[in-house]
Amino acid sequence: MTDLLLSQIKPGGESPFGTDEYVVNMGPQHPATHGVLRLVVKLDGETVKETMPVLGYLHRSIEKICENRTYPQCITYTDRVDYVSAMSVNLAFALATERLMGLEAPPRAQWLRMIFVELQRLASHLLWMGAFAGDIGALTPFLYGLRERERILDLFEMTCGQRLTYNYIRIGGVMIDILPEFIPKCKAFLDYFEPRIVEYEELLTYNPIFLERTKGVGVISAEVGINSGVCGPSLRGSGVSCDVRKQQPYLFYDQVKFTECLQNDGDCWARYRVRMDELRESISIVRQCLERLEPGPIETKLPPILKAPPASEIYSRIESSRGEMGIYLVGDGTAKPYKAKYRCASFSNTFVLDQLTRGWKVADIMAVLGSLDMIVPEVDR
Amino acid sequence: MGDQIVQWVAGLLRQAYAMLGLSPIAGILDRIVCAVAMFGFVSVFVMFLVWMERKVSAHMQSRIGPNRVGPFGLLQTLADAVKLTTKEDVHPVKRDKIPYFIAPILAFVATFMGMVVVPFDNKVVVADLNIGVLYIIAITSFTVIAILSAGWSSNNKYSLLGGFRSAAQIVSYEVPLVLSIVPIIMITGKLNFSSIVQYQQQAGYWFVVPQFVAFFTFIASATAEANRAPFDIPEAESELTGGFHTEYSGVKFAMFFLGEYVAVVVSSAVAATIFLGGWLPLPFFGFLHLPGFIWFMAKVLFIIYLIMAFRWTFPRLRVDQLMDFGWKVLIPITILNILITGFVVLLLGKGA
Amino acid sequence: MGAIFTYFKNILTGFWNLLLGLSVTTKYLFKKTNTQQYPEEKMPLPARSRSMIKLIYDGEKDQFNCVACMMCAKACPNSCIKLEGVRGPDGKRRMTTFKLDFSTCIFCGYCVEACGFDALTFVSEEYENSVYKRGSLLQDEQAMKWNRPAHLAPKPEEPAKVEAAPAGAKA
C-alpha cells in the first residue's frame, strides 16, 4: 500500500509561526474531483503550495487499441475519449482520416456535422456550467444544465440512437440522415433554450458570492497560457484568439457568421464568461446551419471495405468543446492506423493547474479545476 | 389558547401522578415529561424539515424529490433514520476515543438545550428564563467544542481542517449574531423572549420593520452559526469531503445531522420570536383566531425556508472570504445599526 | 468618503443580485417538475434507439435470417460476436450458434450495419439490459431470438438509409 509518489515527497520546512506543511490527497475517491483525477496537494494551512495531479486512473490505452483496429472501428473508441462531447472527437477522427485519404464529405453531411457538433458544444458547456457551479457550491445550476442537456441528447438519440456514445460522424459522412421532424424539434429547442441562459446568468454571473469566488482567481496571462499549451475557451479567457474554427476553418465554419468570444482577465470568471458567450454563439451557428441545410447525399460512397489510407501522416485539429483537439494519424498503407495520437485539450489544460493554484486556497483548486473544464478520460485516454 | 391546552395537559398529568402515587416528585416528573415531549417534537420536526428541505430543493431544481415512502415521501426521513441506525458503525482505529465519542452527544445536546426557552405561544414555553436571549447564545456556543472535538479526534486531515475552519467560523459569526440582537434589547429593555413578543404586541409592529438590517444580519450570522450553505465551508464537500464528520457513520453521523437541524430550528425560532412577533398573528389576519402556536410555526417555517433557499441558490464562500464577510461587513454594519438605533430611540424618547 | 460609498454600494448591489438569484429558484419552486418516474412512466424510445441487439427470427420459415457470413463479427471492434454456421442440405449456409457477449459490447451498431441479410437488428422496445449475474450477459441465439412484429417489418421501398431530404429543410 505504500504510495510511491507520496514516499518521494519530503516533509516540509518548519517555521515558528507557520503551519506545518502537509500533504492532502484529493481524489481519486473525492466528491469534488471530476472523475478519478487525483490531486496531491501540499498545503500550508489553507494555502496551496503545490498541486500535483496524478493521472492514469482512467488510462485505457485508447491509442494502443486504435493501432489494432481499422479506421472505422476506431471511431467507436473516440466516443470514449471525451464522453461529454463525443461528437467532437468523432468529427476530429473522421476529419483526420478523410484528410489522410484525400476524401471530402458531401455538403449535407458537413452541415449535419456542424449542427451536431455545435449542439454537442451546447451540451458539453451546459454540463460544464453545472459542474463548475457545483464545484463552487451552487448545486441548482447543475440540475438546470442537465435538464437542458437532456433535451439535446433527445435530439441525438432521435437521430443516431444513442445518448452518449454516438458513433455518428463517420469517415466520409455521417451515419444516417436526420429525421424530418428533427428540424422543427431542434428549432423549438433553441427557442426554448435561449431564454434559459438568462436564468443561469441571473443565478451565477453577478452573484456576489460567485464573483468573489471566481474574479481574480486562478489568473493566467496570455503568454504563460500559450507557453503552457492552454487552449480553447480557457485560453480565450486570457484574450488570445485561438479558435481553430477561425484560424484553420474546417467543415463550413468559414461560411457561417460567428464571433470568437474573448475575455481579457484570464481568471475563472473570464473563462466562465467565454463559455457562456459561446453558448449563444453556438445557438446562432446551429440556426444558420439549419437554414442552409440542403438535400443531398450524406455519405461518400466508400468501397465495401474501407480503402486503406496511404502511407502518410496527418495532424488535423478541430475545436472541440474543451479546446483544441488534434489527431495525429500515421498510416502505413494498411487498414489500420500505424499510430493514432489524440491531442486532448484537457490534457494540456490540466497541466497548468499547478501554476494556477499556487498561493491560493484549497477551495480555489476546485474553482480553477472547474473553470478549466477538464474531463478525466480525455486526460488519461 | 395555547396556555389553556398546557393547563389541561398539566391537570391530566397531576391526576396521573396522583393515581400512581408519584405526587411527591411531581416537579421532577414534570420536567422529565417536558424533556421527553420536546425531544419527540424536535425529532419529528427535524424529520419533517429534512423532508421539506429535500422537497424544496427538488422543486427548485425541477425535480420531484422523495415520493416513495409514505404519502408524498413524508416518511423518507424515517426510513433514512432507520437505515442510519442499522448501519455499521465504522470508526477509524487511530481516533482519539473520548472526544470522538463526546462530540456527537455535545453537538446535539447543545442545540437541544436551546429549545428550553423557545416560546411557542403565550405562556407556552418550557422555561421562560429572564436572560433567554443570552442563554441561547451561551448554550449554543458548546457546538464549537463539539465540532472541534469531532475534527480533532477523527485523526483525519479533512476533519481537522474542517473542524478548525468551522470553529473559527462559528466563533467569528457569534459576534455579529450577538450584536444584531442588541438593538432589540435596547428598545425593549428585556432579555426574555416573552417580554420581547409582548412589547411587539403593545407597540403594534414587528421588529423586522424598524430593524430590517438587524434581521438580515441575524439571518446571515445564524445561517453561518448553523454551518449552512452558503457558509457551509466546514463540511464543504467539494473540498473537504465531509468536513469534521467525515469519519462519522451510522448513529453518530445522524446525531450531527440532527444537531445541525435543531440548530436551524433554534435560530429560526429566535428570529421568528424577536423579529417576526413570535406567536402574534399576521397583521390583517387576526380575525382567523388561529392559535398562536400555528402562527409561530408558520413564521419559523418561513425563516427555515429562507435558509433552505439560500442553500440551494447560492455558491459557497471561500473560507477567507467568509471571515472577511463576518469581520468586515457584518460586524461594522451591526455596530452601526446599534449606534443609529441608539440615536433614534433617544431622539424619539425625548420627543415623546 | 468614496471608499465608504463603494463599500455600501457593493453591499447593496450584492444584496440585489442575491435576490435575483433567489427569485429564479423560487420561480421554479412553483413550476412543473421535469422528472419522470421511471418504472411507472416509461418513455418510448425513438425507433432508431440502439438499445438491444436481437437476432431476427423468421416465424414462417422457422429459422433465423442469419446465414453466418461473418460480416458482423468482422465489423465488431471489440470482437464480442462469435458465430458458426454450416452449409445446409439446400446449399445455403445457416447459422448454428451465435454468441454475443453484451459485457463487452459497446453498442456501436457496426454489426447491424454490416449485416446484409436483415438478420441482426436493434430493438428499441427492450432497454432494461441490467442483469443479476455477469454470465447472463453472454447471450446465445435463443436468448436473442426476436420475432419481428408485423408493423415493424421493413417496407420494401424504403432503403436502409434515409436519403430523402426532410421537408422544409431548405427554408
Added chain:
Amino acid sequence: MTNEELKSKIESDFKDKILSVVLSGQKEVLVTVKPEAYIALCRDLKTKPDYDFQHLSCLTAVDYPKENKITVVCHLWSYKKCHQLTVKLDVDRANPKAPTVEPIWKAANWFEREVFDLYGVVFEGHPDLRRIMMPEDYAKFPLRKDFTDDGFIIKPN
C-alpha cells in the same frame, strides 16, 4: 505564408540544422531535424518573428522497429501567422535519448512525460521525468510496437 513558402523558407534558413523538409501528400510541412540541432531549431522556430511558433500543439513519438528508430514528433502552431509545422527527431530505439524542449514550451512537460512513459524515450534535462499514465513501478513501454503483456491486449478478429 503558404506551406510551400514555409517549406522553402525553412530550407534556406536552417540548411545546416535539418536533414530534410518534405511537403507531405496532405500539404503539411514535415521537418526532420539533426539531433544535435534540435533544441536550437526549436528555439529559433519559436522566437524568430517569421515563424513565431508559440504553441506546441502536440508532442508525441512513433515507433519504427524495422528502421530501429523512434521518431519524436512535435506539432507546432502559430496563433499569429496561422501556420503549422511538424518537427521530427529520430532517436535510437535501443537507447532512446532526446533533449527536452520543456524550457522552450512549458507545455512539453507532460507531453514528454507521456512519451517517456509509453515509449521509453528519455528526455535529458527534463525537470520531472516520471511515469504519468502507467503505475510508477511499471517496467514496460506500452506503445512500442513489440509490447506484449498478457491480459492487456484483446486480440481483434
Added chain:
Amino acid sequence: MLEQYGYVLVFLLAGIFFILGAFITGWVLSPNGLLGVKYKYKKEIMVDTYECGVETYGTSWIRFNVSFYLYALLFVIFDIETVFLYPWAVSFKQLGMNGFLEMIVFIAILLVGLAYAWKKEALKWE
C-alpha cells in the same frame, strides 16, 4: 425564578440520555454490534482513516497557523465587548444619553482596534 433552571438541567441530562439511547439502539441493530455478524472481510482497511482511498501521508495532527489563534483572540475580545453591551442595552432607556455616550466611547475604542487589525491585515485568512 431559579427553579426554571431545573428544566435546563433536566434537558441537559435527558439530551445525553437520548443520545446514549440512540447509540445503544444503533449498537444493538448495527451489523458489527450485538445482533450483528462477525467480520468475514479485512477490517484493517475499512477502519483506516479516509483519505480518498489513498493511504494517509504523515500525521494528521499537525501544527496549525497562528491566524486561527488570532481569530480566537479577536473573538474573545469582542465577546467581552458584547457582554458589556448587554447590560447596557437592557437599561439603555434608563441610562439615557449619558450611558449612550459612554458606550459610544467604549465601542469606538474597540472599533479602533478592529480598524487596526483590518489595516494590519490581521483579518486576512491563511
Added chain:
Amino acid sequence: MTLTLFYILAGVIVASALLVVTVRNLFHCALALAMTMFGISGIYLYLGWEFLAAVQVLIYVGAVTVLIIFGIMLTRRVMDDTARVMNNQVLISFVAAAAVMFVLFMVVGNSSFQSNNHPPEAAVSAPVNETQNPEPSAPYVDEVALLAGGLLKPQNGFAFAFEFVSVLLLSALVGAVVVARKDPS
C-alpha cells in the same frame, strides 16, 4: 437538596480541574477545562446570578476554550503522551501555585457570597445596589440592570474603569496582532 446540588457541582469542578493538570493529552486537558468552566457557571447559577452564569459559559466555554485549543494547535508535540509532567522548575512553580492559592483562599474567605435566591435584603445590602433596585418587594433582583447601572451611572464612579476596560481590550488586540503578524523570517 440544594446543598447536594452544590456538592455535586463542586465535585465536578474539582474532578475536572484535577484532570486538567494531570491528563497528558493536551486536547483532553482543554476539554476538561471546558467542563470546569461549565461547572463554575453552575455555581453562579446555584447562587442565583444567572447573567453571570450565562456570561461564564459564553466567554469561558465558548471563547476561551476555543482560544486554548487553537493555542494547543500551535504547539508541536500535541499528541506526545510521553511528555514529562515534571521538570526542573517544579519547585518554583509549586511555590508560585501555593502563593496564588493562599491569595485566593484569603479572598474567598473574606468575601460573603451573595445569593440572589434569597429575600432581597441580602441583595440590597450589596455595595453596588444603592443605584437601583427596581422593585424592592420582588424576591429577585434584575442583576443585568443592576450591573449596567453600577457600571455606567457616573455617580458610581465606575464609568472611567469601564472605559479603561475597553482600552485594556484594545491593547490585548493590538498585542495579538503585533505578535501574530510579525514575520519571523
